[in-house]
Amino acid sequence: MNYLMLAYAIYLPIAIALTIYVSRHLFKNGLVFMMDIFNGRESIAIATNKLFEVGFYLLNVGFALMILRIDGYAGFNSQAVVEVLSEKIGGFALYLGFMLFGNLFLFFRGKRKAKQYRQATA
Amino acid sequence: MLQSYLKANISLQTMSLALIEQLLYLSLLIGIVLRVGHQLHHAGVAYVQLFWPTQPKLAHRINDLLLVGYYLVNVGYTLLLLVWFRFEPTSVSAMCADLAQKVGGIVLILGILHFNNMIWLYLLGRRANLMSHHKPYKS
Numbered sequence: 001m002n003y004l005m006l007a008y009a010i011y012l013p014i015a016i017a018l019t020i021y022v023s024r025h026l027f028k029n030g031l032v033f034m035m036d037i038f039n040g041r042e043s044i045a046i047a048t049n050k051l052f053e054v055g056f057y058l059l060n061v062g063f064a065l066m067i068l069r070i071d072g073y074a075g076f077n078s079q080a081v082v083e084v085l086s087e088k089i090g091g092f093a094l095y096l097g098f099m100l101f102g103n104l105f106l107f108f109r110g111k112r113k114a115k116q117y118r119q120a121t122a
Numbered sequence: 123m124l125q126s127y128l129k130a131n132i133s134l135q136t137m138s139l140a141l142i143e144q145l146l147y148l149s150l151l152i153g154i155v156l157r158v159g160h161q162l163h164h165a166g167v168a169y170v171q172l173f174w175p176t177q178p179k180l181a182h183r184i185n186d187l188l189l190v191g192y193y194l195v196n197v198g199y200t201l202l203l204l205v206w207f208r209f210e211p212t213s214v215s216a217m218c219a220d221l222a223q224k225v226g227g228i229v230l231i232l233g234i235l236h237f238n239n240m241i242w243l244y245l246l247g248r249r250a251n252l253m254s255h256h257k258p259y260k261s
């Protein structure tokens with residue numbers, strides 16, 4: 001039984017599914033922030049949101065793939081698979097959490113700047 | 123390339139796995155570049171209007187030019203790296219890990235370049251006072 005291939009076959013779908021899950025929620029709800037920042041100009045808000053979403057996917061899928069490699073050793077059994085997978089998937093989920101909060105921080109900052117600008121020119 | 127494999131005394135299995143890996147690498151990456159390029163081009167139609175609000179046709183043409191430039195650069199370095207990387211997988215699992223590392227690295231580079239473009243467009247647009255939701259830039 002090739003435990004390495006099993007580990008890859010478990011890790012990859014979970015990592016991609018996590019990325020898609022985080023990305024869809026972040027950018028579905030981020031449209032509201034974009035509308036606010038661009039003062040209701042819908043087409044530009046949607047376009048900028050889409051651009052950020054594509055970039056987010058690229059970065060995260062790239063990172064997930066780069067950390068996929070597992071260096072197997074002689075006694076690589078199913079217990080080792082569970083341990084290595086927990087390490088990788090846990091680390092990736094943490095990284096996604098940081099990216100999510102980083103993006104939220106940027107959204108809130110943009111919203112605050114837009115509000116300041118509106119109050120300054122009102 | 124065949125000579126280099128034969129000179130390095132690699133087994134037939136490695137050579138055929140390397141071929142499979144190269145084909146997978148090419149198809150995955152060219153597919154990703156094309157799809158992402160299409161998505162960015164579609165989103166860019168509205169985005170470039172932000173920087174040239176008085177000249178919509180110019181903005182549209184610049185979006186098309188950016189797409190062509192994007193294809194050139196990305197397909198270019200994908201193919202170059204295909205030649206410069208060493209594809210020597212010893213087993214199927216090694217091939218998967220190697221492929222993931224190479225494809226992931228290039229996808230990561232794509233993402234970094236993308237955000238680099240966006241940041242430069244933003245900063246240069248601010249400088250030229252084209253972003254109406256910011257205070258006027260005082261030089």
